[in-house]
Amino acid sequence: MTGKTEKDIFVRFLADRGMRMTNQRGLILDAFLRTEKHLSPEELYGLIRRKDRSIGQATVYRTLKLLSEAGLAREVDFGDGVLRYEHSYGHEHHDHIICERCHRNMEVVDERIEELQERLAKKYGFRLTGHKMYLYGICRECRKKQG
């Protein structure tokens, strides 16, 4: 039952802060969970709009921010000026590799890199709290097509 646990978490998160679960927040959470992609608020707004014409885009922005704080979503910044969100609950940390031609992207992890990042930070006197790593390249398919 996808979404059951997540909805519970969200409801609790909201309650803890004196906020309410609403119809709109439910719709947005559902649509978000149903879509296994890195979604921009605009994209999600477009999806939901097809079901409910009355929803406002401000609410989508607001709710995605809330989902992030609740630990259900995670912000992803590919560096193209648009913020995207990915599932966070039950999805381990990972980094991304993005094709510069077709923008196809994959999720990758390398434990050795993670470990070395930790050490690197320590070496410079920092307590590491997080990191962003984006690899840019040309994917196999695009290389086949031309050079």
Next chain:
Amino acid sequence: MTGKTEKDIFVRFLADRGMRMTNQRGLILDAFLRTEKHLSPEELYGLIRRKDRSIGQATVYRTLKLLSEAGLAREVDFGDGVLRYEHSYGHEHHDHIICERCHRNMEVVDERIEELQERLAKKYGFRLTGHKMYLYGICRECRKKQG
């Protein structure tokens, strides 16, 4: 004589594209080279303005973009919505570690990480063309001040 070689490079870069070295471009390049910092266009604009009240900010934006293409500057995106530029000529690639409290930042490199990134990309069928890695943490000074 800081700036001599860089100016030559810029002049040649411009000439190759049928563009001209101008007074403004010279001023901007000088101020950029004189400042050893990650500079936003606004900051640079502020600096130059103190010397020449007549300069336009559009010219600063335009020129920084040109300097990037000429290989003299490099864009840096700390993820706070402002694009910054750093020296590129004679400055090897490096990554950054940023304090989330005071925004102090350091330049760091780990050859083992660079190597592993290369392999990771290959493993997923990508030819790596570049990467962005930003480590976020709390610096020593900030940890001393409070927790």
Next chain:
DNA sequence: TTGATCATGATAATCGTTATCATTTTCGGG
């Protein structure tokens, strides 16, 4: 039921950046 609180959607505002365009500067022949 009823007021207090919270959420919503439309819209204005913000902010960094880019586009537009009239004006100025530059440059290479005459």
Next chain:
DNA sequence: CCCGAAAATGATAACGATTATCATGATCAA
């Protein structure tokens, strides 16, 4: 030098993503 094409500039408008504002509507607990 002087000219006209080409390029550059600066003021300003426009842009796109996001956030703030605010009047209206929904929800809650007593």
